[in-house]
Amino acid sequence: MADTDGTTEAKEFHTDIPQTSEAFFLKGSNSLDWGMKNRLGRIFNPESGRTVMLAIDHGYFMGSTTGLERIDVNILPLEPYADTLMLTRGILRSIVPARTQKSIVLRVTGGTSILKELSNESLAVDIEDAVRLNVSAMAVQVFVGGEYERETITNMTRMVDMGTRYGIPTMAVTAVGKDMVRDAKYFRLATRICAELGSHYIKTYYVPKDFETVTAACPVPIVIAGGKKQPVPDALNMAYRAVQEGAAGVDMGRNIFQDDAPIAMIQAVRAVVHEDLAPDKAFEMYNDLAGQTA
Numbered sequence: 001m002a003d004t005d006g007t008t009e010a011k012e013f014h015t016d017i018p019q020t021s022e023a024f025f026l027k028g029s030n031s032l033d034w035g036m037k038n039r040l041g042r043i044f045n046p047e048s049g050r051t052v053m054l055a056i057d058h059g060y061f062m063g064s065t066t067g068l069e070r071i072d073v074n075i076l077p078l079e080p081y082a083d084t085l086m087l088t089r090g091i092l093r094s095i096v097p098a099r100t101q102k103s104i105v106l107r108v109t110g111g112t113s114i115l116k117e118l119s120n121e122s123l124a125v126d127i128e129d130a131v132r133l134n135v136s137a138m139a140v141q142v143f144v145g146g147e148y149e150r151e152t153i154t155n156m157t158r159m160v161d162m163g164t165r166y167g168i169p170t171m172a173v174t175a176v177g178k179d180m181v182r183d184a185k186y187f188r189l190a191t192r193i194c195a196e197l198g199s200h201y202i203k204t205y206y207v208p209k210d211f212e213t214v215t216a217a218c219p220v221p222i223v224i225a226g227g228k229k230q231p232v233p234d235a236l237n238m239a240y241r242a243v244q245e246g247a248a249g250v251d252m253g254r255n256i257f258q259d260d261a262p263i264a265m266i267q268a269v270r271a272v273v274h275e276d277l278a279p280d281k282a283f284e285m286y287n288d289l290a291g292q293t294a
């Protein structure tokens with residue numbers, strides 16, 4: 001029998017305590033719907049406001065590039081140390097165990113290879129498949145200034161519209177053509193266009209000069225790609241400077257998975273991103289951890 005007394009006579013209404021309404025912790029994201037916020041909160045750590053995304057999607061246009069030849073062997077051991085895995089649906093379905101508790105950012109554009117014009121991309125995943133895969137965000141390549149600028153921007157706006165229907169955020173990836181200048185002026189332009197047109201957060205590249213103007217002018221969170229493999233101290237220094245200058249974390253691939261000690265490297269990157277560990281200390285940490293596994 002239903003306990004009607006219990007519900008009508010309950011005492012703890014706390015009539016003197018106004019209901020609180022918590023502001024969402026991520027820059028520019030407070031007006032998003034609950035599902036969007038919840039998904040973003042699985043990518044970005046609510047404590048630090050930052051993320052370590054492990055980018056392993058390179059195969060979608062590069063094939064089995066160095067370090068990603070065997071994702072089951074080389075990459076799965078890194079999964080416990082990442083906040084998020086950024087990858088294609090092919091790798092997700094074929095290799096990543098469905099028991100993972102890590103958030104997934106799904107690469108949803110493609111259609112080109114390193115043998116041809118890279119900016120000629122299309123949407124390569126239906127929104128229904130992103131829903132089916134329970135992803136936390138979708139990643140769309142945008143080539144501002146590239147040959148297929150308009151098409152790639154339109155790919156992004158279409159994904160934002162479709163993702164909004166289902167509460168799935170879109171991360172714009174600002175890709176730079178081979179002959180284009182990578183400076184703060186360019187990244188201010190590219191990131192702002194993506195944000196103005198609805199991207200929920202943006203991956204871009206770190207530039208040593210005026211990067212803080214890129215993050216300041218972008219109304220939503222920015223994460224940085226790692227780019228080509230660099231010496232460990234340089235990569236840690238770049239990650240440190242990026243977060244100190246306003247980035248909300250990294251979406252790093254080659255500087256982790258092409259390292260000789262990738263598990264040590266991802267842990268050092270985590271300490272820089274989430275704990276503001278200075279790069280020299282993070283390098284010591286890296287050496288200690290790398291020494292333990294050598």
Ligand code: 5RP
Pocket residue numbers: 055056057058086173225226227228251252253254255
């Ligand atoms: C490929 C990508 C990569 O995910 C991105 O470049 C990050 O990887 P890396 O740190 O190796 O640059 O978007 O197009």
